[in-house]
Each structure stands twice: as C-alpha cells, then as structure tokens.
Amino acid sequence: MSQGSHIGRYRLIRKLGNGGTSVVYLGHDPVEDREVVLKLFKQAFLYDPKNGKQNRRQLEIEAALAGKLVHPNIVTTYEAVISDSMSYIVMEYVAGGTLEKHIYPDNLLPLDRVVAYMYKCCRALNYAQFNGVIHRDIKPANLLLANPDEIKIADLGAAVRTDLEDTQNSVGSPNYMSPEQVRGDELTHSTDIYSLGVVMYRLLTGRSPYTPKNLAHLYQQILHEMPIPPTQHRTNLPPQLERIVMIALQKKPGDRFATWGDFGNQLAALGHFEKSDMEINENEKFTALRKLKMFQDFTDIELWELLRVGEWQKQPAKTLLLREGELGDAFFILADGGVTVSRNNRLLNTLSSGSIFGEMSYTSRKQMPRSASITATTEVTVMKILPGQLDQLSDRCQLHFNQVFLSTLADRLRVSDDRLAKIAT
Known part of the structure; x- marks a missing residue:
C-alpha cells in the first residue's frame, strides 16, 4: 500500500516496518485527529496450513483485549478488525523507539x-x-x-x-x-x-x-x-x-x-x-477504610475482617478500571481518589472516596455486563471484592456490610433522582 492509501478510516502516512507476519504503518485517525500505528497482518500468516489456526486465535485474543487495558504504561489498542479480506490492529503511536x-x-x-x-x-x-x-x-x-x-x-x-x-x-x-x-x-x-x-x-x-x-x-x-x-x-x-x-x-x-x-x-x-x-499494607488498609463515612459505625474487629477479604490495588490517573459492556463478577470500593463514570464516551458522573461501583455483580451474584466505564482521574486506591468472598465474613459483619451497601446505593439513587428532577424542571 502506498502513502495516502487507507485502511478502514485510517490514512496511511508511511511504512514503519515489514516483518514475516505483518506490515506496520504510521497512520492518521481523522475521527480522533491523532497519529496511530496500524499493524496489517499478512493473509499467508493467518492461513498458513500448519500454524494458521493458532495464528488467527492469537489475533482474536489481541482483538478481545482491545481497549481492555488502559494504563499510562501500556500501549493502548484502539481497534482490532478480523475479516477474510483484511485483518489489522490499530494502536497508540509511541515515537521514542524501543x-x-x-x-x-x-x-x-x-x-x-x-x-x-x-x-x-x-x-x-x-x-x-x-x-x-x-x-x-x-x-x-x-x-x-x-x-x-x-x-x-x-x-x-x-x-x-x-x-x-x-x-x-x-x-x-x-x-x-x-x-x-x-x-x-x-x-x-x-x-x-x-x-x-x-x-x-x-x-x-x-x-x-x-x-x-x-x-x-x-x-x-x-x-x-x-x-x-x-x-x-x-x-x-x-x-x-x-x-x-x-x-x-x-x-x-x-x-x-x-x-x-x-x-x-x-x-x-x-x-x-x-x-x-503498588502495595498497601494492612495498617494503610485499615486507616483508609476507617476514614470512609460508610464504615464509621463498624467496630475495629469488623473492619479488620472486611479489609482482608478483598484484593487491594493502587493505580495511576487515566487507568481504566472497568470497561462498559464487559462481563464482570466483582464490585469495587473506592478507598481513595476519584473516578469518572461514562457510557458511549459520554460523562455520566464522578465518584470520590467511599463510593461503590460494579455493584450489580453483588446484587445479582453472577457475571453481569458492565453498564458503564470507570476511569481514574487521580491516583486511586481500590478494593476489589468477589461476592463469594463476603461469605467468609462473620454473620454480624455480613449483616453490617449489607446495611451499609444498601444505604450507599440508596443515597446514589436519591442524588440521581434529584439530578433528573432538576433537568425536568
């Protein structure tokens, strides 16, 4: 393909490399007005008599990951197209070499x-x-x-x-x-x-x-x-x-x-x-939960129980924590920091410390498609909990958590109702 040609909506600027499996181009995305890298796979690679099936499966895996991992230190995959006539991956352009x-x-x-x-x-x-x-x-x-x-x-x-x-x-x-x-x-x-x-x-x-x-x-x-x-x-x-x-x-x-x-x-x-x-020690976890209004009535023993059932992470700003439409069976407590809630690239809400998101997985007790994307606006500390992990808590702690969980969701619904009422008037 020559300079000025197109792959999908992307205009090709120049060839960056040519390997055994693919040709890599620098391109321009007119919709987002940004430079991108297009990795165009050779059909011979995908339909090789010996390894073609494995090669196509590998491309399908990369396509499934497109947009899933959004992190400041991971190259973002914007789009993946797999077809009988043309297969390619569109990625973030990083100019500094390897x-x-x-x-x-x-x-x-x-x-x-x-x-x-x-x-x-x-x-x-x-x-x-x-x-x-x-x-x-x-x-x-x-x-x-x-x-x-x-x-x-x-x-x-x-x-x-x-x-x-x-x-x-x-x-x-x-x-x-x-x-x-x-x-x-x-x-x-x-x-x-x-x-x-x-x-x-x-x-x-x-x-x-x-x-x-x-x-x-x-x-x-x-x-x-x-x-x-x-x-x-x-x-x-x-x-x-x-x-x-x-x-x-x-x-x-x-x-x-x-x-x-x-x-x-x-x-x-x-x-x-x-x-x-990267790591949050037990005392930091306890302090983070104790600061949250939703847990102010928990005893110290209950708080220690709770902090040990989930998986804790710190992630930098701009990290995608949940992706709209993706199946998930965990919910999250935002212990520190702020996030945005968006659907179809439209901002719906902002959440701060003490918020719960992904909660439908807990209420349904099964994998559910995520209704929105959650992206960190600051460095965040999040606690990821699988619903079954709460079964490890004592009966008293489970009851207390369920009360807080429902109260938090009710507060969020009230805020949403008020917002809709203002829009209606």
Whole structure:
C-alpha cells in the first residue's frame, strides 16, 4: 500500500516496518485527529496450513483485549478488525523507539533510568495481572519509550486472559523465555517476572545472561544454569540491584518475587518513588477504610475482617478500571481518589472516596455486563471484592456490610433522582 492509501478510516502516512507476519504503518485517525500505528497482518500468516489456526486465535485474543487495558504504561489498542479480506490492529503511536538500542555495552542507560523504567513496567504488569492478563513476551522490543521519562509495554498479541485462555502455551522470544515456558508448563505472572529480569540484566550489563552455541543449548542453559552475576560484567553495579535481578531470574517460580508489588517495592527502595505506590499494607488498609463515612459505625474487629477479604490495588490517573459492556463478577470500593463514570464516551458522573461501583455483580451474584466505564482521574486506591468472598465474613459483619451497601446505593439513587428532577424542571 502506498502513502495516502487507507485502511478502514485510517490514512496511511508511511511504512514503519515489514516483518514475516505483518506490515506496520504510521497512520492518521481523522475521527480522533491523532497519529496511530496500524499493524496489517499478512493473509499467508493467518492461513498458513500448519500454524494458521493458532495464528488467527492469537489475533482474536489481541482483538478481545482491545481497549481492555488502559494504563499510562501500556500501549493502548484502539481497534482490532478480523475479516477474510483484511485483518489489522490499530494502536497508540509511541515515537521514542524501543529499549533494544540500550541493551549493548556502548549505549547503556544510567542506572537510575533503568530502575525507573523497570519499576513502571512492574506497575503496568501488576495492573495487567489485576485484570487477568499475562503478557508472555516481555522483551526490549516490546518496551517503548514515550519520552525520556516514560515507558509503555506493547504487543499484547501473545498475552492470555487467565480466566478465559489455556495458559499452557510457550509463546515468547527464546532469549527471554522462562524455564516454565521452555518446558511448556502452565504459566502465571511469574513468567513475566522472569522475562523482565532478563531485560533488566541486559540493560544493566549490555550482555545476555546466557552464551549458548545454538537454540537447544540456550534452552538447556535456561533450564539448568544460573547466569553469571551482573557485577562480573559491570563492577560498579550496586549489590542491591544485582540481588533484585538474580531473584527475578531464579529457575523455580516460587523462588522469584511472589508478586509484582514485591518486585516493584525492591526497585522503589533504590529509586525516588513511594514504596506504597503498588502495595498497601494492612495498617494503610485499615486507616483508609476507617476514614470512609460508610464504615464509621463498624467496630475495629469488623473492619479488620472486611479489609482482608478483598484484593487491594493502587493505580495511576487515566487507568481504566472497568470497561462498559464487559462481563464482570466483582464490585469495587473506592478507598481513595476519584473516578469518572461514562457510557458511549459520554460523562455520566464522578465518584470520590467511599463510593461503590460494579455493584450489580453483588446484587445479582453472577457475571453481569458492565453498564458503564470507570476511569481514574487521580491516583486511586481500590478494593476489589468477589461476592463469594463476603461469605467468609462473620454473620454480624455480613449483616453490617449489607446495611451499609444498601444505604450507599440508596443515597446514589436519591442524588440521581434529584439530578433528573432538576433537568425536568
């Protein structure tokens, strides 16, 4: 296709790359008036006699993820089109290139920049896991520089939804594959932790953790040989930084960081960001709930019960927390911060600390399509609760929570009624 041609509504500006599976273009979206990246898949890739079925399934997964993950450190997928005549993905354009140019000894980044980038990757992958997604192909080519301070994770085409997909699949790039990927074992977020550890090793040393003779030898090294400590390649590395890399590169998933929060907090201790940005300790949770008007009559014992049944997260502004139309079976308590409520890109409401959203999942006790999208306007602290988790509470605490829950919803309905009455008059 030539400059000035169109794919769908998008005008092509220039070709960015041509690979075995797709051609990538820079394009312009006239509706949103923004530059975008269009990844046009080759039909031979999608209809290959041997792997075509798997390739199409991979594209369907990426299409299903379109718009689901909205985070400042994840490349946004705007649209995915799959048809017999043409299949393509439309993504956010990130102009700064990839981290690939910084994995060589003569072009290494400053240490503080590496720590900051890896920390932001931890936050993004923590958010992805929170939404049931494992990337499975973390490598420098998939880490894009938005500006000198920002990084974005790209290419979720290899990702899986842990609630929908078979995670027993070794998709990935050989140099960055975890031992469990090589073996074809079931994958968890720990495989991404390992792969990010390999990326970090290369950014710090300019060398690969392994020196194989061929692909089979590489797999053997990944499975059985621990990499040379980074300080043997770069003597001025801080010991704490080496320790973080080596924990991420452990052969057994159970020996690595248990969570992205653990990984990120170790990096935070070396950088200039708050340790609590990713993880909320028990005392912080208690304090957050105690400040909320809806829980002011709870006893301390009831509050401690409640804070332990949900999953807590901190997420930055502009993060999409719920997506309109998507099935969900959890509801959320906004412990701190603010969010917008929108439908069909129209603002319906704003919510602040103490609000509940996604509540239809609790009242119906089954998966329900989300009636609106919820997006963070500030950094937020949210508590995600599956209805069944409340069954773990004592009878007294359950009763008290149900009273508060219904009272909160009644207050919201009253506000909505008042707003409609004003509009009517």
